[in-house]
Amino acid sequence: SAVISQKPSRDICQRGTSLTIQCQVDSQVTMMFWYRQQPGQSLTLIATANQGSEATYESGFVIDKFPISRPNLTFSTLTVSNMSPEDSSIYLCSVPEGAYGYTFGSGTRLTVV
Amino acid sequence: AQSVTQLDSQVPVFEEAPVELRCNYxxxxxxxxxxxxxxxxxxxxxxxxxxxxxxxxxxxxGFEAEFNKSQTSFHLRKPSVHISDTAEYFCAVRPLSGNTPLVFGKGTRLSVIA
Structure with missing residues (x-):
């Protein structure tokens, strides 16, 4: 099964700054998904990142706030820009695995102060 | 579009007791x-x-789940829980076609009490 290395695992950031989260996959994948998990909540899809094209954002998420890069088939970054305390969440990346499964990164626990 | 409802946000249960976490979609x-x-x-x-x-x-x-198409349910069960089962449990769905992302329920917090 695919293995995802997600960094950083946690960070505490000042409001108004930006944080870039990285996901490295040990195999080539076409699609990568980015999720947000707010405290005590479920996972909400932020965007789908395909290599070689612009990411597709879900309703309520915009590129200026959450720019995504996908330079190759094994790597992607999500930036949380101009952070506020409301951005404090766990951010996870995920890739399809085989025909039906999904693998998740271990998550980035972000606290904005 | 798909949606998932996990009927219980929190489930406390004593160790070695059975548990069922409910999921409807x-x-x-x-x-x-x-x-x-x-x-x-x-x-x-x-x-x-x-x-x-x-x-x-x-x-x-030791977990198992039963799919019930007529009731659109996929409940999770375990006959005897352990302290180590204390965690958050998420039910999720995706359509059959395409590599579409998962749609998650809100989660159920299982707390196993000694």
Whole structure:
């Protein structure tokens, strides 16, 4: 099964700054998904990142706030820009695995102060 | 579009007792169904999944789930829980076609009491 290395695992950031989260996959994948998990909540899809094209954002998420890069088939970054305390969440990346499964990164626990 | 409802946000249960975590879904197309577990301060781990065939699916750590198409349910069960089962459990679905992302329920917090 695919293995995802997600960094950083946690960070505490000042409001108004930006944080870039990285996901490295040990195999080539076409699609990568980015999720947000707010405290005590479920996972909400932020965007789908395909290599070689612009990411597709879900309703309520915009590129200026959450720019995504996908330079190759094994790597992607999500930036949380101009952070506020409301951005404090766990951010996870995920890739399809085989025909039906999904693998998740271990998550980035972000606290904005 | 799909939606997932986990009927219980929190389930406390005594150690060695049975537990059932309920999950209902809504979809206009056929779906695959999943249960994931998230231990404190950890990522998501797949417990089990239903793709086709037998409606009773066995997963890791002694968990099983039964797919009921008529009731659009996929409840998770374990006959005897352990302290180590304390975690957040998420039910998720995705359509059969394409590599579409999972749609998650809000999660059920299982607390096992000694």
């Amino acid at each position: 809504s979809s206009s197309v056929s779906v695959y169904l999943f249960w994931y577990v998230q231990y404190p301060n950890q990522g998501l781990q797949l417990l089990l999944k239903y793709l086709s065939g037998s409606t009773l699916v066995k997963g890791i750590n």
